[in-house]
Amino acid sequence: MKRKRRTFTPEIKSKIALEAMKGEKTINEIAQLYEVHPNQVSAWKGEMISNASSAFDRGKRINEQAEQSARKEGKLYKKIGELSMDVEFLKKSCRKLGIELPAEYDD
Template identity: 50%
Template sequence: MKTRRNFTPEEKAKIVIEVLREEKTLNEIAAEYEIHPNQLSRWKAEFISNAGRVFSKETDEVEKVKQSYEKEKDELLKQIG
């Protein structure tokens, strides 16, 4: 039985970019990396749907700070009733 391989986000991005270049077919690239074509299609769809985040001004750090403030605000509201 084969062990399951885990690709890093960087590896996935590299492979998906190769698909987007269209120098080879999706099936050829899938065979080259020993990935099922359906999996590669899902990675491609996820990559495209999240592409806008690259240009987003809000980063993960900003989101973490927002969540921290919201949590603190909720706790303070509970204290004052």
């Protein structure tokens, strides 16, 4: 019978990797403590080191997303304005031609 593969949450992985980075215990001691293979502890440690800069990049990404949202919002408001002008033009044209508008479109 096969053993079920264990999965570790990012929180547990980071905890184990931080412990390995501190250097207070050896990789083998940490692996025994958490019942994982020493190679896995080393891999998580390496991954944490290589992705450490992304922890400080978060604010920049949020600002970029906010700017992108603001640009998109501006484009949408511009489009709403254009469509509103089109509707007003069509209403005015219908009145000049004597075409009766439905009550929901009449001001």
